[in-house]
Amino acid sequence: MSEEVTAKDSIVNRISAQSIVELHFALKLDDGSVVDSTFEKQPAKFTMGDGSLLPGFEQVLIGLPEGVRQAFLIKPEQGFGMPNPNNVQKVKREQFAQDIELTEGFMVSFADANKAELPGIIKSFDEQWVWVDFNHPLAGKTLTFDVQIISVRQPDQMSD
Template sequence: MTNDVLAVGAGMEVTLHFALTLEDGAVVDSNFESKPATFVVGDGKLLPGFEQAIFGLIAGDKKAMHIPPEQGFGQPNPNNIQEVKRKVFAADMELAQGLVVSFADANGGEMPGVIAEIGEEIVKVDFNHPLAGREITFEVEIVSVKPATTH
């Protein structure tokens, strides 16, 4: 092994192929059939639990790791299920359980919510991440690892 082989760690730029799979084998996201993703460890593009899982890997490594909810998308928070008045939605909007609706957050950004329950006056909207509470298999193939460059 030569000195110029770099491992995934803090301050490194990592290019990888990945797949996220649920317990039932359903693929949530994958870029194995397309261009690899590049990020800098700690830049927030990858959840910390996923970053930690690939620490120490080098270019060419392939690995599948089990990510529990606590290291992935967290556990569902009952406080993230909000009651919204039915009249907030457009009158001609067809609401259905499971429908993803975009809301404006306090900063004017978009925040997706899933319709959980529809009542006459109140609609319950779940703002938890859709993968909250789910165990994820994180499969990676490390394409390259190099020191991050600052612009």
């Protein structure tokens, strides 16, 4: 009986470092609120190591077989990191359009030196200055990463 289980188990595709993975996922905060989810739409498909997922999220997937659904607690250090106080910048209020009503928590977008979009959250403001937090909104947060593995393929199985 144990030989049969071992033989079957070797047939099941498990996630490894170069696997092509299709999965559903949900990211949840400590209070249970869902930040992002694919469960109600198309599953995510990616190759492990391609940068689609942060390394801390990929690490918990290694070894999981097709068909499994599991939830993992992702600490900030394995997720989006800890907030960096240097990422809170003081910007002259005059750099904001006159018609923008500034409120704490409002998301604004700037262009960096390479003209790439750089989103920030207004942390506070006064008559002359606006403090904008450019940390990732999930920095410092412990997340629950709920995954359902739909399929796992290895690069050499792509013709199957």
